[in-house]
Amino acid sequence: MTSHNSQTLFDKVWARHVVVAETATNPATLYIDLHLIHEVTSPQAFTELKTRGLKVRRPDRTLATIDHSTPTRINADGSRPYVTPQAETQVETLLANTKIHGIETHGWDSEHRGIVHVMGPELGATQPGMTIVCGDSHTSTHGAFGAIAFGIGTTQVGHVLANQCLLMPKPKTMAINVNGELPRGVTPKDVILHIIAEIGVGGGTGYALEYRGNVFEEMSMEGRMTVCNMSIEAGARCGMVGPDQTTFNYIRGRKFAPEKFEGACEDWLSLRTDVGATFDKVVDIRAQDIKPMVTYGTHPGMGISIDSLIPAAQSDADQGALDYMQMTAGEEIAGTRVDKVFIGSCTNSRLEDLRAAASIFRDNKVADGVTTIIVPGSVITKYQAEEEGLHQIFIDAGAEWREAGCSMCLGMNGDIGAPGDLVVSTSNRNFMGRQGPGVRTVLASPETAAATAITGVITDPRTIGAAA
Numbered sequence: 001m002t003s004h005n006s007q008t009l010f011d012k013v014w015a016r017h018v019v020v021a022e023t024a025t026n027p028a029t030l031y032i033d034l035h036l037i038h039e040v041t042s043p044q045a046f047t048e049l050k051t052r053g054l055k056v057r058r059p060d061r062t063l064a065t066i067d068h069s070t071p072t073r074i075n076a077d078g079s080r081p082y083v084t085p086q087a088e089t090q091v092e093t094l095l096a097n098t099k100i101h102g103i104e105t106h107g108w109d110s111e112h113r114g115i116v117h118v119m120g121p122e123l124g125a126t127q128p129g130m131t132i133v134c135g136d137s138h139t140s141t142h143g144a145f146g147a148i149a150f151g152i153g154t155t156q157v158g159h160v161l162a163n164q165c166l167l168m169p170k171p172k173t174m175a176i177n178v179n180g181e182l183p184r185g186v187t188p189k190d191v192i193l194h195i196i197a198e199i200g201v202g203g204g205t206g207y208a209l210e211y212r213g214n215v216f217e218e219m220s221m222e223g224r225m226t227v228c229n230m231s232i233e234a235g236a237r238c239g240m241v242g243p244d245q246t247t248f249n250y251i252r253g254r255k256f257a258p259e260k261f262e263g264a265c266e267d268w269l270s271l272r273t274d275v276g277a278t279f280d281k282v283v284d285i286r287a288q289d290i291k292p293m294v295t296y297g298t299h300p301g302m303g304i305s306i307d308s309l310i311p312a313a314q315s316d317a318d319q320g321a322l323d324y325m326q327m328t329a330g331e332e333i334a335g336t337r338v339d340k341v342f343i344g345s346c347t348n349s350r351l352e353d354l355r356a357a358a359s360i361f362r363d364n365k366v367a368d369g370v371t372t373i374i375v376p377g378s379v380i381t382k383y384q385a386e387e388e389g390l391h392q393i394f395i396d397a398g399a400e401w402r403e404a405g406c407s408m409c410l411g412m413n414g415d416i417g418a419p420g421d422l423v424v425s426t427s428n429r430n431f432m433g434r435q436g437p438g439v440r441t442v443l444a445s446p447e448t449a450a451a452t453a454i455t456g457v458i459t460d461p462r463t464i465g466a467a468a
């Protein structure tokens, strides 16, 4: 929706990609600039192509990695301990399919291998004004650059491989304005958990979100990615941040950065929402109201500030969630005993996240009985962290420093908790059983996860040395 000729960022990027306009009976046909693929949601799509005798329409606009099923340990003999033969087959199938179709692939031998939503931006493949899809819900991450980016299903992966287009109804637009000064110790993860707790897990359904206000303007690209990553958890189709100098500084010099970079930046700047453009819905949040957040239930909307009491159930579903989580309404969530801590996933596995965690682990030890695993988002991130000595801080503290991958975000590679375990996790979903059957997940920032690992109970990071 626009006022006069003013347009939102979403409207502008959308308009550039409509091949066939939406009608009362048919969704729009949208051109896709970048298709990211991985081993889990692509095999069936490639089989469909083969069955129909089709080629990949734009291999040059397709980029592959392996991440979901990949082991995060290496055996002493250099082999990789896949959790099942099927997991290995998935990886081998992806590598074979992308070879057949001439798709750039970041497999075991690439330093860019890693979580699909970490490696795309690291390569500079993610750029403002693009349409980006991937067979993974958290493709919304790439909206941090001012792209329309969203997850698609396996069937749609096949459609995009075959014709580089997608049928899609145009969502409405929602501005999420966060202005003011964030209190000390509040991170981008806390900001997005606060937003989801405010608008609810269905609050963004049918909308494309644009995160606006000084809080996002002052945020790093890593922070913006964390925020946009979890847009899907509010039900939104995608989440975006207007491209600016912070965006351009991040992309400059990366492999896929445009050759005529200054001209590209000028064009990207023109995509920002015009003054006077109107959104279908506007949500205003005061930055000073946000505190470090944790979830207490079984979806990301069940979030509270870490100094709060666990809320009373408002429905049978809420009570079921509390029962599953073994949480009692009216009790403090801080101080709850934990079994495992996971720092990783496409939400919080970038260098900035690892630095934040290391600042808390430094000169501290992981509490007895708390298994703590730290999984960088990509091989490059791992190398960078090791160059800075972050890995040694983690190891000295008693945490495990693993190989890059999705790992315990959804445990497809075998990195899971035991039934009943309480896991404080920097990932994006706390659904029942996502990190293993019967596992209870509490979502938090890297700082909160690290502080919790040290004390063995859910802990406000502002109470720990370096973060205080």
Ligand code: SF4
Residues within 6 Å of the ligand: 067, 068, 115, 116, 117, 136, 137, 138, 345, 346, 347, 405, 406, 409, 410, 427, 428
């Ligand atoms: S880390 Fe989790 S959400 Fe992100 S791509 Fe991997 S499985 Fe999907």
